[in-house]
Amino acid sequence: MAGLQLNFGPLKEPIGFIKLLEWIFAIFGFATCSGYSGKTTLKTTCKNNSHVHDFAPTFQYPFRLNSITLVPLNTCNSTDVIHLVGDFSSSAEFFVAIGVLAFLYCIAALVMYVGYLHVYRDGKRGPIIDFIVTVIFAFLWLVSSSAWGKGLTDLKYATNPDVIKNNIGFCTNLAECSSGGVSGMGSLNVSVVFGFLNLILWCGNAWFVYKETSWHTEPEQHQDPGNVAPPAQNP
Template identity: 50%
Template sequence: MSAFQINLNPLKEPLGFIKILEWFASIFTFATCGGFKGKTEILVSCPSKGVVNKTITAAFGYPFRLNQASFHSHSSGNVCNVTWENYVLIGDYSSSAQFYVTFAVFVFLYCMAALVLYVGYTSLYRESRKLPMIDFIVTLVATFLWLVSSSAWAKALTDIKLTTGQNIIKELTHCQQPSEVLCHFDSVTSMGSLNVSVIFGFLNMILWGGNAWFVYKETSLHSPSNTSASHSQGGIPPPSGI
């Protein structure tokens, strides 16, 4: 194995430069999704008991197991004699969210390893037949998985918005008895950062798909064989005429 020797020239080429972009994009992907925390709030009133517009809150966040996010009252005691802790949001979207974030973390680590190989072992990478091929296969698989994980997470995010929005009122039993308890949807935390995470997911797919061509050029599938090279360089003389 050749000795480690820093060579920054690959970073000036599309192969290395795009890898840096992929590294940064993966960071934004898992940071914007994995670091999210939000809450949905409703206003509860029961005029017969002298209670007006008391706030009931359900906090949620990554990994978005909404069926474990119970409601809590800001005031002491049970509002309108209802044990709101017994009510939870609907849905478990942890599988899509965790797959999305975990894959982004693995991509982050792979990009670091690839950059070390490009910069520190440039000659080893260029002279090897296996390393560029492995890099090419990983690039194709990563492109496909970015498409799958981003699509799944985008669908899950759509469902999360519906579940934590105004539709939650329809799922609360006591809110279906207006003569006793009046419920009004108040607010839900903005999910702009989650929208950004979806955008970065599809951006990653585009980056990895585009980078596949530059990685392919480093493989033996694109490089001419030694025999073809020797012919082009005049290594074997053409047959003489009769």
């Protein structure tokens, strides 16, 4: 029978329990990255009129810093708008996209395990497809977490007020600049950690899914004919 047959037993097995953890960890992974918002603060004193300005631009996901204004036009008689430097959207968006796709796949897999396990295990293609997708996601978590980890390191550097004031001519020619601090990025650090935890989970779950496939077969037990005892004869 191919209809719905609810069975929560698989959630107690490694294949279902780890998939549930993957679902939870995927949420934490993309939510801690996409939900971040911070500020970097630069304090300036104009050389021509001693006016004091505090600039605190907000940066957030997807971290296109080069579109964020740091110093507005005509500040201290400046003739240009000064933006933050850097665009880290590619690595951030890739990481979040993998998290969202993994989240959706986990939901589909859990529905299959809980409601259609008999269909999943009776056929050959279901476990094989599940195994292939699991391996692909494990690889994607490795790539996206590594890329986002590098992007986060560059993001921290680009939003450091000390780095900013040393790299813009405004703080040399028109104003005296000092660092005002930058928001903590603890949640972004957590997102990278969850990315690699997801990698570990998906790699581990690949083994349990593989055991469900027709590729994993128990070795046949062969007996040595020479060791087989002859049948007992009746007197």
